[in-house]
Each structure stands twice: as C-alpha cells, then as structure tokens.
Amino acid sequence: MPEYKAPLRDMQFVMHELLESEKLYQTLPGYEDATADLMNAIVDEGAKFAENVLSPLNQSGDEEGCTWSPEGVKTPEGFAAAYQQYVEGGWPALPADPTYGGQGMPSFLGSIMSEMIGTANWSWGMYPGLSHGAVNTLEAHGDEEQKRKYLTKLIEGSWTGTMCLTESHCGSDLGLLRTKAEPQADGSYAITGNKIFISAGEHDMAENIVHIVLARLPDAPEGTKGISLFIVPKFNVNDDGSLGERNAVDCASIEHKMGIKASATCVMTFDGAKGYLIGPPNKGLACMFTFMNTARIGTAIQGLAHGELSYQGALAYARDRLAMRSLSGPKNPDGPADPIIVHADVRRMLLTQKALAEGSRAFIYFLAQQGDIVHAGDEERAKAADDLLAFLTPIAKAFITETGFESANLGLQVFGGHGFIREWGMEQIVRDARISTLYEGTTGIQALDLLGRKVLGSGGQLLMSFTGLMDEFCAAHTDAADAPYIDALKQYKDEWLEMSMKIGEAAMQNPDEAGAAAVDYLMYSGYVTLAYFWARMAVLARQKIAAAEGDTSFYEAKLMTARFYFDRLLPRTQAHKQVLLSGADNLMQMPEELFAI
Numbered sequence: 001m002p003e004y005k006a007p008l009r010d011m012q013f014v015m016h017e018l019l020e021s022e023k024l025y026q027t028l029p030g031y032e033d034a035t036a037d038l039m040n041a042i043v044d045e046g047a048k049f050a051e052n053v054l055s056p057l058n059q060s061g062d063e064e065g066c067t068w069s070p071e072g073v074k075t076p077e078g079f080a081a082a083y084q085q086y087v088e089g090g091w092p093a094l095p096a097d098p099t100y101g102g103q104g105m106p107s108f109l110g111s112i113m114s115e116m117i118g119t120a121n122w123s124w125g126m127y128p129g130l131s132h133g134a135v136n137t138l139e140a141h142g143d144e145e146q147k148r149k150y151l152t153k154l155i156e157g158s159w160t161g162t163m164c165l166t167e168s169h170c171g172s173d174l175g176l177l178r179t180k181a182e183p184q185a186d187g188s189y190a191i192t193g194n195k196i197f198i199s200a201g202e203h204d205m206a207e208n209i210v211h212i213v214l215a216r217l218p219d220a221p222e223g224t225k226g227i228s229l230f231i232v233p234k235f236n237v238n239d240d241g242s243l244g245e246r247n248a249v250d251c252a253s254i255e256h257k258m259g260i261k262a263s264a265t266c267v268m269t270f271d272g273a274k275g276y277l278i279g280p281p282n283k284g285l286a287c288m289f290t291f292m293n294t295a296r297i298g299t300a301i302q303g304l305a306h307g308e309l310s311y312q313g314a315l316a317y318a319r320d321r322l323a324m325r326s327l328s329g330p331k332n333p334d335g336p337a338d339p340i341i342v343h344a345d346v347r348r349m350l351l352t353q354k355a356l357a358e359g360s361r362a363f364i365y366f367l368a369q370q371g372d373i374v375h376a377g378d379e380e381r382a383k384a385a386d387d388l389l390a391f392l393t394p395i396a397k398a399f400i401t402e403t404g405f406e407s408a409n410l411g412l413q414v415f416g417g418h419g420f421i422r423e424w425g426m427e428q429i430v431r432d433a434r435i436s437t438l439y440e441g442t443t444g445i446q447a448l449d450l451l452g453r454k455v456l457g458s459g460g461q462l463l464m465s466f467t468g469l470m471d472e473f474c475a476a477h478t479d480a481a482d483a484p485y486i487d488a489l490k491q492y493k494d495e496w497l498e499m500s501m502k503i504g505e506a507a508m509q510n511p512d513e514a515g516a517a518a519v520d521y522l523m524y525s526g527y528v529t530l531a532y533f534w535a536r537m538a539v540l541a542r543q544k545i546a547a548a549e550g551d552t553s554f555y556e557a558k559l560m561t562a563r564f565y566f567d568r569l570l571p572r573t574q575a576h577k578q579v580l581l582s583g584a585d586n587l588m589q590m591p592e593e594l595f596a597i
Helices: 008-018 021-025 036-064 079-088 107-120 122-141 144-156 284-320 344-376 379-414 416-420 426-437 443-456 461-476 480-509 512-546 552-569 572-580
Strands: 067-069 072-074 159-164 180-183 189-199 208-215 228-233 235-237 243-246 249-254 265-278
Touching: 008 021, 008 036, 008 107, 008 344, 008 512, 008 552, 021 036, 021 344, 036 079, 036 107, 036 122, 036 426, 067 249, 072 249, 079 122, 107 122, 107 284, 107 344, 122 144, 122 159, 122 208, 122 228, 122 265, 122 284, 144 159, 144 208, 144 228, 159 189, 159 284, 180 265, 189 208, 189 228, 208 265, 208 284, 228 235, 228 284, 284 344, 284 379, 284 426, 344 379, 344 512, 344 552, 379 416, 379 426, 379 443, 379 461, 379 512, 416 426, 443 461, 443 480, 443 512, 461 480, 461 512, 480 512, 480 552, 480 572, 512 552, 512 572
Parallel strands: 159 208
Antiparallel strands: 067 072, 180 189, 189 265, 208 228, 228 265, 235 243, 249 265
C-alpha cells in the first residue's frame, strides 16, 4: 500500500496563491480568524494525523473488514482508537457553529481535512464524514430543541451521524420509498421500514449514532412530494442530553462489498423507532438536499483522494522499478536497465494522474470556498456563489469520480503484474474507488441533473454564470505568453454554449435527446471546467517564474502539466461532442426484444 504523504506544497499553492483564501476570508463575517498562518498550521497538523495514524490502517482495515453480530458491528483493529484521537484533536468541530461547540472555521478547511483523511484511509473517513452532513442538515433545518439535543454531541464527535435514504426496491428513485412515520401522542413519530446501503449505520467508534431518515407521513401524497425527514437516534436522548434506552433501530446485516471493506455498509431496520420531524412535513427531500449536496462534494473528494494515492504509489514505483532501456539511449548506464519513468507510456499515465489530481484539487477547493460565501457572504455574493454551486456540484461529483477511477486504474497499470497483487495495495485503490461513481447519485443521475435541471431548466443561466467567470479571466489575461491557454479556453467555452443550445432545441422536439446526450455532455463539461482551473494555474505559474518568486521548479512543473492537460486530455472533449450530437435514435430505435441474448 502506498505510504500517503500530504501534497502540502500543491495544497498551499491552491489555497493561498490560486484562490487567495486569506484575502477572501477577511471579507466574510465570522471567518476573519482564518489567516494564512492559521490555515497552514491546521493543515500541517491534519497531515500528521492522516499520514501517521490513518494511512497505516488502510491496508490492514481492508484485509480485516468489519464484523457483524447481533450485538452490533466491530470495526477493524485500530479504527476506534484512531477515532478517539480524532475527537481529542478537536477535528470534528473544525468547521461547525461555535454556538454548539464548533470552532467556526471555514468549511473550506474541513474539505481540505477531508481530502487528507480520505486519501490516507477512505474507509475510516466515512465514519466521521457522514456526521458533517448530519450537522449541516440540523443547523439548516432543525429547531432549537433539536439543535440543543443533538448538535453539540455531533460536533464534538462523541456521536456520529448517517443519512438513511434508499430502500431495496427504489435505489435513486426516492419517490418510491415506503418507510412510514406514524404520529405519536408525545409529538414524536414511530418510524417503521428498512433502509439499505447505510454507510456507518452501526459501529463501535462512538456512543450514539444519529440517523437522518426519509419516511412518509400517513396522509402524504405519492412520489417525492410526500417525503418527510426525521431524526432517529440509536439511543434515545433524555431532556438533559443524557442517553436513554435503546431505540427500535437495528443493523440487520452488513454488505459484502467489492471495496471500502472497512466501512460498515448496513441494512437498517426501523421497527416503530422513535423519531422527530425535521423541517416542514412533506418537504423532507428539499431538506435532505442540504445533506446530499454536502455528500456529493464529499464524493468528489473521494475521486481526488483515490487518484492522488494511486499517483503517489505509481510515481514511487516508476522511479524505482528497472525495466528495459530508454528509446533515446540509456538513462541509468551503470544499472542493468532504466527506471520505467523514462518510458513515454509510463509518463503518459503518470502525467494523466498528476493533471487530473491537481486540476481536481483546484476545482474542489474552489467549490468549498463558494459554500463559505453562501454561508457568510452578503445577499448578492451568496446568490452568485449558490448558482455556481448548483451548476458545478454535479460536474464535480461525476467527473472527478470518473477520472479518479481512471487514475486508480492507471496506477495499477504502472505496476504491471505487480499491480494485480494484493500486497502492493494498488488493487485496493481500484476497488475502493469504484463505488464513487455509484453512490450519492450515479454518473447518469448527475448528468441528467446537470443537463436537465441546471442547464436547460435554468434556460442556460446557470451555465452562463460560470462561463461568465471564464470570460472575465480571459479578458484579464492578454499576455502573448498565455495565449495557448486563453485562446483554447475561449474556443471551448464558445463551443460549450453553442452545443448546449443545440441539445436544448433537440430536446424540445424529443425529450430522449437530453437523456441520450447527458453523460457525454457532463464529461465534456468536466474537461472544460478543469481547463479553466488549469489555465488559471498556468498563468499564475508563468507570472511567478517571470517575477522569480518562490520555487521555480514547482512552477515549471505546473506549466508543463498544464501543457500536457491542454494537449492530451482536453481534446477528449471532441469525442464526447461527436457522440452527444449524434442524437437519440442510435440508442432508442432498437426494440426491447432485440436486446435478447
């Protein structure tokens, strides 16, 4: 298993040079303490925890997995102790509301911490990771009594949270869910039903688990308009905040999975469990989107995490492994062969991993900043940031997980046959990465959301809110040295807008046109979005070199990676364009019976 090292120099580059975080947070009320020095100190300490505590448990946790019994779920050796260190370090409270014991730091820092934790040990990170969404949901939609009872314990980390959405018969179509909520005389509800795929639904790492559950009231309308949201604790909570009797919620089993085996994925049964309504009746799905959007950006971080870890493993191996001679002459003349990093195809794989990881990092950190602007900015800035988040979240979730899985596979490929052998740890990264394109809405679901709701549903306004940023950037950078990036970005931006209009016109005649185009449209959008961030990084790196500021080799590597991205990865858009404009007939004309084997 690769030994994770946090890429602190690149993280600092994105935080401070590209996104000018200190400057931003001085303009957001409540975040003024987020200076560059404080942010660096927090990230440095987080890196130590990820590298020294979590990374050594990654492979052993995969090999041991979780163990179910009627008494509960046992996590792998070392997981619970690591969680106690996490709590003692105050990490769960980092971005939370100080009113309930949080530290009040920007969620931007929470996302950076999530990246380091997830790259070091994704399975472990899922236990506290779901708690952040529960906290955000309660902060946004809970009443004062619910916040008093649940938020403080969730924020300090002595309790963890889950989200209980799907059921065996409905998958992503939550309008079909059957879990019932019957009103009780004391104002609570009796929750009855079964939920599947519940990450961290049961474990031995915290004293209580707070489930955020979707269910239907007796008089609820059919479909998604009849879903309400409830708090259902594992142990009931007394008025003074102490734990009461065990609630009627149990883990019936845990799934036997392809990857993330150290994360307990549970089948949960609610047998008249005591629950409490969050938000208005029948508005649960809207409330749950607070949780889901947090989780979707968190899943984008998983794509980055697995791509980064695979890159670190592949790079170390490529420098060490000797095989064949360079086509342009020996590079290691005193050895029996050259290190494989000299070979063009190995470099193709490594640079693909590097370009995708560093571009994704910039993209995700930018999104995290937008979330903080929504939370603390004035009305105009918050609205603009919210529009950007609405548009970019499905791109981030789907594109970064798809390319993260590609990167995980490339890392295994660099190892050759050794990559297929368990002891090296590269095959675990591939297995762990595979789920990321599935949960929190598959790539197809995200693509339909992007094209149907965000682009066509807004009449193109959300798309233009982002392309407007691209226009501003291009107009502000007219130096001839930047032309390769600026000119290409202008070209792709115009093509993106034109293509979106064509799809919209076709979909007005035949709705299947949108569904047929959606995934290729999303992937096209992802490559162009990363091109925007790579253009920004390239321009900044060139300026730093010209001014002789900082580590010239770091900025030169940025420029070379940007060139690779624009020359070798961005052109993938043209295949996606050709496919998505080919229409729906090549998918929809074949009668179902002709699919027969």
